[in-house]
Amino acid sequence: MISKDDVTGVILAGGRGSRMGGADKGLQNFRGMPMAMFTLLRLAPQVGDMMINANRNLAAYESFGVPVWPDVLADYAGPLAGFLTGLEHCETGYLVTVPCDTPLFPQDLVQRLAEALVRDDADIAMAAAREADPGSESGAGSQVRAQPVFSLLKRELMESLVRFTQGGGRKIDAWTAEHRTVLVEFEDAAAFSNANTVAELHRLEQQR
Numbered sequence: 121m122i123s124k125d126d127v128t129g130v131i132l133a134g135g136r137g138s139r140m141g142g143a144d145k146g147l148q149n150f151r152g153m154p155m156a157m158f159t160l161l162r163l164a165p166q167v168g169d170m171m172i173n174a175n176r177n178l179a180a181y182e183s184f185g186v187p188v189w190p191d192v193l194a195d196y197a198g199p200l201a202g203f204l205t206g207l208e209h210c211e212t213g214y215l216v217t218v219p220c221d222t223p224l225f226p227q228d229l230v231q232r233l234a235e236a237l238v239r240d241d242a243d244i245a246m247a248a249a250r251e252a253d254p255g256s257e258s259g260a261g262s263q264v265r266a267q268p269v270f271s272l273l274k275r276e277l278m279e280s281l282v283r284f285t286q287g288g289g290r291k292i293d294a295w296t297a298e299h300r301t302v303l304v305e306f307e308d309a310a311a312f313s314n315a316n317t318v319a320e321l322h323r324l325e326q327q328r
Contacts, residue, residue, distance in 0.1 A: 122234040125168035126213045129230070130206035131159055132199055132269060133174040133181065133220035134191050140317055144177050146220035148321055155315070156220040157184055163218050166230035171209060173202040198290050199269050200281070207278040219269045222314040224327060226306050233272035236304045243299040245272040249309035264305055267312050268292040 133146035133156045140148070146156030156172065164170055170186040181188045189209050191201040199219070206215045214237075216230050226232070226247075233245040247270035250262050269292070277299065284295045306312070315321035 122214060122238060123168070124166060124230060124234075127167045127216055127230055127234065127272070128169040128171065128206070128210045128212045128214070129163045129167040129216050129218060130202060130210075131156055131163065131170070131172045131218055131220050132202040133172055134202050134205075135198075140315075140321075144174075144180075145315065146172075146174065147177060147180055148315070148318075150223055150315075150321065151325055154180075154184075155223055155321070156181065158223045159218060159220050159225075160184055160186065162223065162225065162227065163216075163230075166227070167216060169212060171206065173205045193285055197285070200285060200290055200292055200295060203271075203273065203292075204278070204281050204285055207273065207275060207281060210275050210278075213275055214272055215275060216272045217269055219314065221316065222270075222312055224311050224313065224324065225270060226308065226311050229270060229306075230272065232304050232306070233270075236302045237272055237274075240302040241300070242302040243274050243277060244296050244301040245304055246270065246296065246301055247312070248303040248305045249307075249312050250305065251309050264303065265309075266293070266303055268296065270312070271296070 147154045150158045172188045174181045175190050192205045193201040237245040247267040
C-alpha cells in the first residue's frame with residue numbers, strides 16, 4: 121500500500137480565472153476563507169506534504185503556510201503546467217493534483233486513488249464520476265466522466281511530462297493516454313462540482 125506520507129498534494133491555482141472576470145479563483149471567499157485555503161485544509165489530512173501552484177498574488181498564497189511555486193511553463197499553459205510544476209518540486213514518491221475551484225472533493229480521494237494505483241499496477245489513478253445525460257429523463261443514459269485534474273501520479277513520470285510539454289503538448293488526456301491509467305469512480309458526482317463563475321461559487325457554498 122501507498123502511505124499518505126509518501127504523497128505530496130498540489131493545489132492547482134495557476135489559472136487566469138477568465139470566466140470569473142479575471143479574478144484569482146483561489147482567493148475568492150468560500151465559507152469564510154479563501155477557496156484555495158478551504159481546499160488545502162480538505163486535502164492536508166490525506167497527504168504527507170503540500171504545495172500550491174499559483175502564478176499571481178504569490179504573497180497571499182504563501183500566507184497559507186505551504187510552499188508556493190509558479191508554473192515552470194510560460195503563458196498560463198493550463199493544468200499540465202501545474203502537474204509538471206508539482207512533479208518538479210515533489211520530494212515524495214507520488215503527487216496528487218487537486219484544483220482550487222472544486223472545494224468539496226471527496227475526503228477519501230487520495231486513499232481510493234492510491235488503492236487503485238497499486239491494485240492495477242498503474243502509473244496514474246484518475247478520479248471519475250457518473251453524470252446523468254442532461255437530455256435524458258430520470259438519469260437514464262448516464263455516463264462515467266473522468267476528472268483528470270484529480271489524479272495521483274508517480275513522481276517518475278516527470279521526465280515523460282517534460283518531453284510531452286516541450287513538444288508542445290498541453291492536453292491532459294493526450295499525455296495520460298501514454299501511460300497505464302486507471303479510472304476510479306466516485307459515487308457523488310456533485311463532489312466534483314467546480315466554480316467557474318461567481319454564481320457557481322455561491323451555489324457551491326450552499327451544497328452539503
